[in-house]
Amino acid sequence: MSKINSSNELIQNKQSRGSLTLRSVGFSYTTSRQQHTTPILEHIDLEISDGEFVCVLGPSGCGKTTLLNLVAGFHSPTQGEILLDGSAITGPSANRGVVFQGEDALFPWLTAKENVKFGLKMRGHTDVEQSEIANRYLELVHLSSHGEKFPSEMSGGMKQRVQIARILANQPQVLLMDEPFGALDAQTRSKLQTDLVQIWMKTKKTVLFITHDITEAILLSTRIVLLTKGPGSKIAQTIEVNMGHPRRRNNSRFGELWESVNDTINSEESRTSVTA
Amino acid sequence: MNTPLRSRTTRQIYIGSIVFALVFWHLIATKYFEPAFFPSPLAVLKSGYELATSGELIKHIYDSLFRIILGFLIGSAIAIPVGLLMGSSQLFRAILEPYTEFFRFVPAIAWLTPVVLWFGIGEISKILIIIYTTVFIVLINTVVGVSNIPINRLRAAACLGADRLKTFRFVIWPSTIPFILTGMRLAMGNSFATVVSAEMIAADNGLGFLIFNSRLWMATDHIFVGIICLGVLGVLTDRIFRVLIWRYAGHYGATT
Numbered sequence: 001m002s003k004i005n006s007s008n009e010l011i012q013n014k015q016s017r018g019s020l021t022l023r024s025v026g027f028s029y030t031t032s033r034q035q036h037t038t039p040i041l042e043h044i045d046l047e048i049s050d051g052e053f054v055c056v057l058g059p060s061g062c063g064k065t066t067l068l069n070l071v072a073g074f075h076s077p078t079q080g081e082i083l084l085d086g087s088a089i090t091g092p093s094a095n096r097g098v099v100f101q102g103e104d105a106l107f108p109w110l111t112a113k114e115n116v117k118f119g120l121k122m123r124g125h126t127d128v129e130q131s132e133i134a135n136r137y138l139e140l141v142h143l144s145s146h147g148e149k150f151p152s153e154m155s156g157g158m159k160q161r162v163q164i165a166r167i168l169a170n171q172p173q174v175l176l177m178d179e180p181f182g183a184l185d186a187q188t189r190s191k192l193q194t195d196l197v198q199i200w201m202k203t204k205k206t207v208l209f210i211t212h213d214i215t216e217a218i219l220l221s222t223r224i225v226l227l228t229k230g231p232g233s234k235i236a237q238t239i240e241v242n243m244g245h246p247r248r249r250n251n252s253r254f255g256e257l258w259e260s261v262n263d264t265i266n267s268e269e270s271r272t273s274v275t276a
Numbered sequence: 277m278n279t280p281l282r283s284r285t286t287r288q289i290y291i292g293s294i295v296f297a298l299v300f301w302h303l304i305a306t307k308y309f310e311p312a313f314f315p316s317p318l319a320v321l322k323s324g325y326e327l328a329t330s331g332e333l334i335k336h337i338y339d340s341l342f343r344i345i346l347g348f349l350i351g352s353a354i355a356i357p358v359g360l361l362m363g364s365s366q367l368f369r370a371i372l373e374p375y376t377e378f379f380r381f382v383p384a385i386a387w388l389t390p391v392v393l394w395f396g397i398g399e400i401s402k403i404l405i406i407i408y409t410t411v412f413i414v415l416i417n418t419v420v421g422v423s424n425i426p427i428n429r430l431r432a433a434a435c436l437g438a439d440r441l442k443t444f445r446f447v448i449w450p451s452t453i454p455f456i457l458t459g460m461r462l463a464m465g466n467s468f469a470t471v472v473s474a475e476m477i478a479a480d481n482g483l484g485f486l487i488f489n490s491r492l493w494m495a496t497d498h499i500f501v502g503i504i505c506l507g508v509l510g511v512l513t514d515r516i517f518r519v520l521i522w523r524y525a526g527h528y529g530a531t532t
Contacts, residue, residue: 072435098431107429109528121446152527172435
């Protein structure tokens with residue numbers, strides 16, 4: 001019993017949560033050859049409070065991943081600023097962990113457990129601590145018995161679980177997820193979605209989740225941020241998802257929400273195709 | 277995962293194929309050709325045995341292998357760190373790339389005369405030639421290895437708290453190992469080719485010398501002994517390399 005308590009304490013570390021503020025964030029890149037500036041994102045104003053699960057939803061090419069890369073610190077915004085708990089983000093850091101869509105983000109020469117230990121090792125934890133914490137997080141993602149496997153020996157779903165455990169073990173303030181289940185088959189995806197919600201409820205982590213799947217956004221999030229079609233995407237609408245967990249797709253509220261989000265996306269599509 | 281140990285059937289086919297080739301060679305050689313023109317496998321075996329028991333063959337093999345292995349190891353030891361630096365630093369790459377791009381098209385053997393002029397006819401010249409041939413192959417593979425690291429892997433390291441130095445040690449270096457090993461395997465093959473050319477032109481020992489010198493008295497059987505030794509040694513060193521890669525670097529993504 002005491003073991004469960006201590007692991008919950010560890011997993012729900014209050015210190016390791018954070019709020020994000022995006023203030024009129026814009027991002028554009030200039031190609032060196034043409035001297036031509038292409039806007040990707042414009043005037044993004046967004047406030048994500050501690051413990052929220054926000055899904056960013058939009059058509060492909062709308063700059064969703066760019067938005068995540070800006071928050072992660074992989075790129076710097078060309079306009080505006082991004083704050084984590086009030087202080088400006090200057091680059092990638094362990095306080096913002098990213099779960100990538102591709103499995104190439106894992107270290108193939110390390111076992112699942114060694115992958116989970118990686119961040120702890122970087123941050124100077126002792127071997128005993130690394131092992132203990134890694135075991136807890138492998139358990140959290142239901143991979144306790146697969147710790148000694150190498151990525152090449154794991155399925156796509158298992159690899160994404162390792163990525164989630166690896167980031168959470170590092171106690172980031174914000175969890176950033178870039179279409180993490182986009183490459184998985186429907187069944188595995190559904191299972192991971194359910195598990196992610198449970199993990200989120202256990203850890204109370206702030207999550208920014210990128211997806212192009214309406215159903216996924218409604219299943220997971222507390223709020224959906226809808227982006228307009230690019231170039232120069234803006235926030236089209238933010239939608240509160242006031243539903244408890246677990247959420248069922250056959251629920252009438254779910255269906256209404258799905259239709260309304262879908263309508264918004266379609267009207268976006270027709271608006272941009274007229275101008276295009 | 278492919279193991280270097282082949283299945284029993286494959287090995288049997290292997291042996292069958294070799295036996296067939298030897299029989300075919302024997303029939304053609306004895307039926308249609310003079311021994312001095314095209315010696316039979318038995319004649320080659322006999323000469324090989326004589327050369328081996330006299331100690332001459334072992335000496336030539338030792339001399340050639342010594343040059344190959346020493347040059348190969350020194351060349352790799354130079355190429356790996358320089359390649360890692362070139363791969364991870366734009367500045368280093370910009371400084372050195374003109375030379376690597378230029379010299380990799382100049383075969384080592386083209387340098388033989390100037391090298392012998394500058395460093396003499398001794399071992400140093402031949403080892404330098406092997407170093408040269410190894411350096412560019414291993415270097416280019418190492419650079420390619422660094423630039424082929426998936427961007428997400430480096431980003432993952434950064435958001436897990438790895439600084440530049442730790443990223444280099446714990447991510448860039450292990451990610452590059454398979455490319456380095458592939459480069460080393462290729463370089464080993466080239467070292468064999470180069471040592472033979474070098475020994476033909478500027479040596480009085482080694483398998484290249486044996487092969488080239490035997491032309492003077494039409495000792496075609498000796499030439500064949502030299503050729504077979506090169507092939508067998510090449511296959512053996514490559515096998516050892518494959519086993520080492522499989523044993524120690526399988527999980528780095530190296531293929532054997």
